[in-house]
Amino acid sequence: MDAHAWDERYAASELVWSRGPNRFVAEELAELEPGIAVDLGGGEGRNAIWLAERGWSATTVDFSQVALDKGRRLAGDLALDWVCADATTWRPDRPVDLVVVAYLQLAAAQRRLAIRSAVQMLRPGGTLLLVAHDTTNLTEGTGGPQDPAVLMSAEDVLDDLEGIEVEVVRAGRVAREVTAASGHHEHAGDAARTAWDCLVRVVRR
Known part of the structure; x- marks a missing residue:
């Protein structure tokens, strides 16, 4: 999907993602000392808003201006930066x-x-946290993109980092329970089902 298509998707609903942070972002980063953070491809800024509430100087970067405008409204008086740019080049x-x-x-x-x-982008000792729809979610999980080209595994992500010195803190597949009530509209009914994500956390050396 291009920026125009995402603009349309963000414009079509009150919130595409949940108002609060992704659960893995909250679990992995709650104990980090606040500093300067970038939420890359951050959409409506739910993770950047959570970081800002915890004292981080946060910037959300996304190529959908519609998403960024919604995020700015959600953030209220919180001081965040909102940048409309391509996540691959910014x-x-x-x-x-x-x-x-x-x-x-x-x-x-x-x-x-x-x-x-x-x-x-990271200073030495800085942290990258990536959470994504895992390749196996297509056949073993629920929801998420149905195009295998945009799915990935932790191994794929580590391969992407070949030649860059990092310490791998965590890399693997994680389960996320979802229901229609939690905002996953592609999942009908109230019973929880499992979505599979890949999670990679590294520290730059």
């Missing part, structure tokens, strides 16, 4: 402490550009 003007990449849907070549760029 770079901050100084090194950052944290980059979050949550459910960025790109084909392999563009994904590799975005992930390598994300790590290269």
Whole structure:
């Protein structure tokens, strides 16, 4: 999907994603000391807003201006930066402490550009956290994109980082329970079902 298609998707509903942060973002990053953070491909900014509430200086980068405008309204008086740009090419003007990449849907070549760029934004000791729809979700899980080209595994992400020195803190497949009530409209009924995500957390050396 291009920026225009995402603009249309964001314009069609009150919120495409949940108002609160992704659960894995909250679990993995709650104990980090606040610093400078980038939410890359952050859409409506739910993760950046959560980080800002915890004292981070946060920037959401997305190519959908509609999403960013919605996020700015959601953030209210919180001080965040909102940048309309391509996640594969945008770079901050100084090194950052944290980059979050949550459910960025790109084909392999563009994904590799975005992930390598994300790590290269980090200062030494900075953290990259990526959460994405896992390749196995298509056959074993529920919801999410049905195009295998935009799915990935933790192994794919680590391969994308070949040649960049990082410490791998966590890399693997994680389960996420979803229901229609939790905002997953593609899932009918109240019973929880399992979606499979890949999660990669690395620290730049």
